[in-house]
Structure formats: structure tokens, C-alpha cells
Amino acid sequence: MTIKPYKHTVQYYETDRMGFAHHSNYIRWMEEVRSDFFDQIKWPYVKTEEMGIISPVVSLECKYKHPTTYADVVSIEISVEEVKRAKFRVSYVMKNQNGDLVCEAASEHCFLDKAGNIVRMDKQFPEFYADMLNLIKQ
Amino acid sequence: MTIKPYKHTVQYYETDRMGFAHHSNYIRWMEEVRSDFFDQIKWPYVKTEEMGIISPVVSLECKYKHPTTYADVVSIEISVEEVKRAKFRVSYVMKNQNGDLVCEAASEHCFLDKAGNIVRMDKQFPEFYADMLNLIKQ
Amino acid sequence: MTIKPYKHTVQYYETDRMGFAHHSNYIRWMEEVRSDFFDQIKWPYVKTEEMGIISPVVSLECKYKHPTTYADVVSIEISVEEVKRAKFRVSYVMKNQNGDLVCEAASEHCFLDKAGNIVRMDKQFPEFYADMLNLIKQ
Amino acid sequence: MTIKPYKHTVQYYETDRMGFAHHSNYIRWMEEVRSDFFDQIKWPYVKTEEMGIISPVVSLECKYKHPTTYADVVSIEISVEEVKRAKFRVSYVMKNQNGDLVCEAASEHCFLDKAGNIVRMDKQFPEFYADMLNLIKQ
Numbered sequence: 001m002t003i004k005p006y007k008h009t010v011q012y013y014e015t016d017r018m019g020f021a022h023h024s025n026y027i028r029w030m031e032e033v034r035s036d037f038f039d040q041i042k043w044p045y046v047k048t049e050e051m052g053i054i055s056p057v058v059s060l061e062c063k064y065k066h067p068t069t070y071a072d073v074v075s076i077e078i079s080v081e082e083v084k085r086a087k088f089r090v091s092y093v094m095k096n097q098n099g100d101l102v103c104e105a106a107s108e109h110c111f112l113d114k115a116g117n118i119v120r121m122d123k124q125f126p127e128f129y130a131d132m133l134n135l136i137k138q
Numbered sequence: 139m140t141i142k143p144y145k146h147t148v149q150y151y152e153t154d155r156m157g158f159a160h161h162s163n164y165i166r167w168m169e170e171v172r173s174d175f176f177d178q179i180k181w182p183y184v185k186t187e188e189m190g191i192i193s194p195v196v197s198l199e200c201k202y203k204h205p206t207t208y209a210d211v212v213s214i215e216i217s218v219e220e221v222k223r224a225k226f227r228v229s230y231v232m233k234n235q236n237g238d239l240v241c242e243a244a245s246e247h248c249f250l251d252k253a254g255n256i257v258r259m260d261k262q263f264p265e266f267y268a269d270m271l272n273l274i275k276q
Numbered sequence: 277m278t279i280k281p282y283k284h285t286v287q288y289y290e291t292d293r294m295g296f297a298h299h300s301n302y303i304r305w306m307e308e309v310r311s312d313f314f315d316q317i318k319w320p321y322v323k324t325e326e327m328g329i330i331s332p333v334v335s336l337e338c339k340y341k342h343p344t345t346y347a348d349v350v351s352i353e354i355s356v357e358e359v360k361r362a363k364f365r366v367s368y369v370m371k372n373q374n375g376d377l378v379c380e381a382a383s384e385h386c387f388l389d390k391a392g393n394i395v396r397m398d399k400q401f402p403e404f405y406a407d408m409l410n411l412i413k414q
Numbered sequence: 415m416t417i418k419p420y421k422h423t424v425q426y427y428e429t430d431r432m433g434f435a436h437h438s439n440y441i442r443w444m445e446e447v448r449s450d451f452f453d454q455i456k457w458p459y460v461k462t463e464e465m466g467i468i469s470p471v472v473s474l475e476c477k478y479k480h481p482t483t484y485a486d487v488v489s490i491e492i493s494v495e496e497v498k499r500a501k502f503r504v505s506y507v508m509k510n511q512n513g514d515l516v517c518e519a520a521s522e523h524c525f526l527d528k529a530g531n532i533v534r535m536d537k538q539f540p541e542f543y544a545d546m547l548n549l550i551k552q
Contacts, residue, residue, distance in 0.1 A: 012311060012321070013162055013304045015155035017208060022151050023471040024445075027438040028289045035288060035347075045288070046347045057437045059477045064470065070155060071311075071322045150449060150459070151442045161333040162303040166427045169300075173426060173485075183426070184485045194340065195299045201335045209449075209460045289438055291431035293484060298427050346431060 001135065003040055003078060006033045010072045020067035026103050027060065030092055033076045034107075037090075041135065043128055052114050053125075058087065060107040066100050073097045080135040085122045086110055088132055139273065141216060144174045148210045158205035164241050165198065168230055171214045172245075175228075179273065181266055190252050191263075196225065198245040204238050211235045218273040223260045224248055226270055277411065279354060282312045286348045296343035302379050303336065306368055309352045310383075313366075317411065319404055328390050329401075334363065336383040342376050349373045356411040361398045362386055364408055415549065417492060420450045424486045434481035440517050441474065444506055447490045448521075451504075455549065457542055466528050467539075472501065474521040480514050487511045494549040499536045500524055502546055 008029045016022040038045045048055065068074055075095050082089040087110050094103040111119040121129040146167045154160040176183045186193065206212055213233050220227040225248050232241040249257040259267040284305045292298040314321045324331065344350055351371050358365040363386050370379040387395035397405040422443045430436040452459045462469065482488055489509050496503040501524050508517040525533040535543040 011304070011308055013154060013160050013307055016151060017153035017155065017157045018468050018470065019155045020470075023474070024151055024438050024441040027441055028287070031289055031438075032287055044347070054432050056432065056434075056481070057478055059475070060437070061473070061475045063473045067470070071320070149442070149446055151445055156330050156332065158332075161336070162300050162307075165300040165303055166425070169427055170425055182485070192294050194294065194296075194343070197337070197339045198299070199335070199337045202333055205332070209458070289430060289436050292427060293429035293431065293433045295431045300427055 001041065003037060003135070005075045005077045006036045008032060008074045008076065010068050010070055010074065012070045015070050018067075020069050021072070023062070023064055026062060026064070026094070026105065029074065029076060029094070030060070030105055030107055033078050033092060034090065037078050041131055043131065053119055054112050054114075055109045056112065058108040058110050060105065062103060062105040064103055066096070066102045068096055068102050074102060079137040080132060081106065081137060083121075083129070083132045083136060085120045085129075086118045139179065141175060141178055141273070143213045143215045144171045146170060146212045146214065148206050148208055148212060150208045153208050156205075158207050159210070161200070161202055164200060164202070164232070164243065167212065167214060167232070168198070168243055168245055171216050171230060172228065175216050179269055181269065191257055192250050192252075193247045194250065196246040196248050198243065200241060200243040202241055204234070204240045206234055206240050212240060217275040218270060219244065219275065221267070221270045221274060223258045223267075224256045277317065279313060279316055279411070281351045281353045282309045284308060284350045284352065286344050286346055286350060288346045291346050294343075296345050297348070299338070299340055302338060302340070302370070302381065305350065305352060305370070306336070306381055306383055309354050309368060310366065313354050317407055319407065329395055330388050330390075331385045332388065334384040334386050336381065338379060338381040340379055342372070342378045344372055344378050350378060355413040356408060357382065357413060359397075359405070359408045359412060361396050361405075362394045415455065417451060417454055417549070419489045419491045420447045422446060422488045422490065424482050424484055424488065426484045429484050432481075434483050435486070437476070437478055440476060440478070440508070440519065443488065443490060443508070444474070444519055444521055447492050447506060448504065451492050455545055457545065465539075467533055468526050468528075469523045470526065472522040472524050474519065476517060476519040478517055480510070480516045482510055482516050488516060493551040494546060495520065495551065497535075497543070497546045497550060499534050499543075500532045 010021050014021045014025045035045055077093045079091050081091050087108060089108045091106040096102050111121055113119050148159050152159045152163045173183055215231045217229050219229050225246060227246045229244040234240050249259055251257050286297050290297045290301045311321055353369045355367050357367050363384060365384045367382040372378050387397055389395050424435050428435045428439045449459055491507045493505050495505050501522060503522045505520040510516050525535055527533050
């Protein structure tokens with residue numbers, strides 16, 4: 001399965017007085033990408049939540065390579081880097097409309113039930129676990 | 139009872155590429171003010187939520203008079219304009235550190251229980267209702 | 277000319293702990309709509325800025341009718357209400373994917389040059405002024 | 415010189431529908447901390463900007479240890495980790511009002527002039543450079 005890149009158009013309210021998109025917004029775009037990714041692999045996050053599972057961010061890293069600003073269209077590729085029983089790690093490559101690399105990033109997530117207990121995906125959601133494993137970048 | 143003005147220091151991430159605080163942030167500062175207001179009158183919003191009551195914004199108006207930017211300290215006065223059984227209206231006057239009027243605003247709120255039903259404050263929370271009535275600007 | 281409605285998909289980071297999109301985000305969506313509107317009428321805001329003109333928000337009003345939440349698709353219609361020499365007023369009608377009215381709003385804007393002086397659109401940008409006048413809702 | 419921890423009160427608008435402060439806000443709090451830090455060491459960022467120097471984020475890392483929510487008071491300690499001629503690295507330790515570790519993070523920054531050229535702090539701002547070096551955590 002091929003994941004289509006996600007496109008985010010930089011909004012005016014995302015810029016700061018340096019004239020560029022504020023660095024905190026890239027973290028939000030990463031969430032937009034994950035939301036789109038889970039839609040693409042047919043495990044929409046809305047459904048995961050309905051099953052009582054949330055997937056908070058455990059850690060993230062972000063390298064800013066080139067600024068972006070209002071009206072830029074950022075194309076973001078997501079790759080599954082690692083899938084463990086209760087955790088997964090994805091990476092992101094962001095490019096602007098000219099193909100310039102603007103940001104490289106990664107985030108790790110776990111799965112929790114409503115009581116805050118860690119959910120073992122391999123046991124409780126074996127199909128989702130298998131789908132994620134299959135998506136690991138070779 | 140006198141309500142002390144709330145102070146908000148404008149953050150860098152609140153500015154946009156015009157060089158000023160983005161207008162959407164004033165709406166967030168109004169929420170900060172209400173939070174502080176409910177603390178001051180000893181009805182902290184955290185407790186209201188614990189009682190199962192939320193208080194969404196029904197409407198708002200905002201007039202932007204003078205821009206603010208990073209490191210400005212905005213002093214915001216809140217006044218209770220109207221208190222009805224299931225609704226209240228507050229207004230806000232915002233001034234910068236030089237005393238310039240930067241924004242005038244107002245917001246209306248209702249009270250809902252967890253099922254989304256309107257809560258009659260006069261019946262279910264008569265003490266809160268009485269306290270709010272007493273705060274109406276003369 | 278017919279303006280196509282703008283669509284905004286509600287992001288997870290736009291929700292708050294009530295479970296709904298935070299009311300301040302609707303103000304940001306209004307900006308997204310204006311940006312798209314100026315693209316549609318061939319006066320992209322990026323170009324207006326390059327000409328040295330900014331168009332800050334002078335005032336706004338917003339009535340929240342129905343909550344929205346993560347993954348909702350909000351369709352927003354914009355209408356030009358009033359065009360004056362140095363000011364214009366637009367209104368917004370927002371509906372969710374089920375056609376429910378979620379928000380009605382309006383905003384007023386002026387035009388300023390880089391020195392902060394008011395720009396008379398009829399004199400300095402007569403074509404833009406004429407285009408805006410033609411778009412007034414009958 | 416001892417740097418006093420910065421305190422951030424979590425706002426309602428910073429929470430998401432998981433019920434916790436959205437992870438992107440911690441990145442914004444880090445900026446609040448740096449702003450306060452530069453004030454404490456008498457190199458307020460407003461002045462650096464007036465001198466024509468901006469200091470964008472080059473990279474960041476963030477480990478989320480424990481959630482925070484509305485009305486929590488997060489105390490944030492900043493430490494200077496590394497100072498190079500054109501770059502510096504700071505780390506952050508965030509604790510809630512109960513002393514629980516909520517987040518560990520770090521960010522790297524460079525210095526640029528208005529033309530986007532890298533500024534050598536040791537040559538162009540030797541006093542600032544010396545002050546930063548002196549603050550490196552032993």
C-alpha cells in the first residue's frame with residue numbers, strides 16, 4: 001500500500017512576526033498527517049477513539065530546515081519506522097511547493113484505554129497491529 | 139466585591155506576520171479572563187465542571203481599537219452585564235501598558251449539563267446565581 | 277460571479293476538553309475563508325501584501341449555534357455585506373456535513389499601508405473596489 | 415546567576431478532547447520560558463530584534479512524561495546546554511504543581527540577521543556570547 005502525501009496550506013494565523021510559520025505549527029501539521037494516514041489505511045482515529053483507545057504522543061523530534069510562510073503549500077510524507085506491541089514510531093518529511101526540504105520530524109505514540117492503561121495492540125487489535133507492521137519502511 | 143483586572147503578556151507565538159498579536163488570540167484572552175474571574179468570585183471553573191456543568195460561548199463581539207505585539211502587557215477588565223436564569227453576558231475592556239484602549243468585547247454564555255441540556259442556574263445553583271446577580275455593573 | 281463555499285476539516289488540536297472545536301478556532305476559519313475568497317476573485321492576499329497593503333480586522337461578531345468536533349467538515353459561505361471607500365464587511369454562514377447550521381458570523385476590515393495610514397480603495401485600487409462592490413449580496 | 419523557573423498556568427483553550435493540554439502547546443511554553451530567560455539575563459528578545467537579530471528554532475526534542483490539564487500550574491526550569499559561535503542549545507524540565515515530571519525537552523537556535531545570514535555571536539555580540547557561556551550548566 002502506498003500512502004499519499006498530505007498537503008497543508010500555511011495559514012496567515014500560523015505565521016509570526018518573523019514573517020514565517022511559527023515552529024509550533026509543524027507539530028500540529030504532523031497530527032493532521034497522522035489523521036489523514038489513519039484514514040488512508042482504513043483505521044480512522046475517530047473509530048479508534050470510539051473503541052475507547054487514545055494514542056497520545058510520547059516523544060517527538062523536529063529539525064527545521066527552511067522557513068515556510070503564508071500561502072505556501074507543504075507536502076508531507078509519513079513513514080512507519082517502528083511498530084511495537086504498545087508503541088509505534090513514524091517519521092515525516094516536509095517539502096514546500098518548490099520541492100525544498102522544510103522540515104524532518106518523527107514522533108512516538110502509545111495506546112491507552114480510557115482508564116489510562118497501556119493497550120497491547122498485538123493482542124487487543126491484531127488486525128491493526130498487522131496492518132501497521134506491513135507498512136514499515138523497508 | 140471588586141474584580142481585579144487580569145494581565146496577559148503577549149507571547150511571540152501570538153503575533154502574525156503583520157507584526158501584531160493575531161486577532162483570534164483576543165478571544166482566547168477573554169477565556170483567560172473568565173477563568174480568573176471565576177477564581178476571584180470563588181466559583182472556579184474546574185469545580186463547575188466537576189459538578190457536571192459546562193458553560194460554552196453562545197455569542198461574542200469584538201472591536202479592535204489598537205494593535206498589540208510581543209511583550210506588551212494587556213490589562214483586561216471584565217464586567218457582568220446581564221444574568222438570566224440560564225445565560226449570562228460579560229464585557230471586556232483591554233488596555234495596553236500605556237493605558238491605550240486596545241479592544242472592547244463581550245461574550246454570552248449558557249450552562250449545560252453533560253447531556254447537553256440547559257441548566258437553570260436560579261434553581262440548580264441559586265448561590266452562584268445570586269453571586270452573579272450581585273456583580274452586575276450598576 | 278459565484279463564490280464557492282470553503283471547506284474546513286476540524287482538526288484534533290482544535291478541540292478542547294468539552295469535546296468540541298474551541299470557539300476561538302471559528303475566528304481562524306473565517307480568515308481561511310477570506311484567504312480563499314480573495315484567491316477566487318483573483319485578488320490574492322499575498323499580492324495585496326506585496327503592494328504594501330494590509331487588511332486588519334476592525335471588528336467581528338460570532339453566534340455559535342451547534343458544536344463541531346474532530347473530523348467534522350465545516351462548509352463556509354462568505355458574502356460581501358458592505359463596501360466603503362476604506363472598509364468592507366463580510367458575513368459567514370457555517371454548516372456541518374449534515375447541513376446543520378453551526379455558526380453565523382461577520383467581520384469588518386480596513387486597509388492600511390505600511391505606515392499604518394488608511395488606504396482609500398476607490399482611489400488607490402479602483403479595480404479592486406469595483407470588483408468588491410459587484411460582489412455585494414443583493 | 416540563578417535563573418528562576420517560569421510558571422505557566424494551563425489554559426482551557428490549550429486542552430484537547432483527550433482532556434489534556436495538547437502536546438503542541440508545550441513547544442509554545444518553551445518559547446515563553448526563553449522569553450522570560452532572556453529578560454532575566456538582561457538580554458530581552460525585544461531588544462535583540464531591535465538590533466536586527468532573530469533567533470529561530472533549528473531543532474527540538476520533547477519527551478512527554480505525564481499529562482497536564484486546565485488550571486495546572488507547570489513550573490519550567492531552563493538550562494543552557496551548549497553555546498557555539500552561531501548556535502545555542504537549551505534544555506527544559508517541566509513539573510506540575512505536585513512536583514511530577516511532566517515533560518523533558520531541548521531546543522537549538524541560531525542567530526540570523528534580517529537578510530537571513532548567520533550572525534557570529536562571539537564577534538558581533540561578544541558580551542551576550544560571554545554571558546551565555548557563563549550560564550552553561552556545570
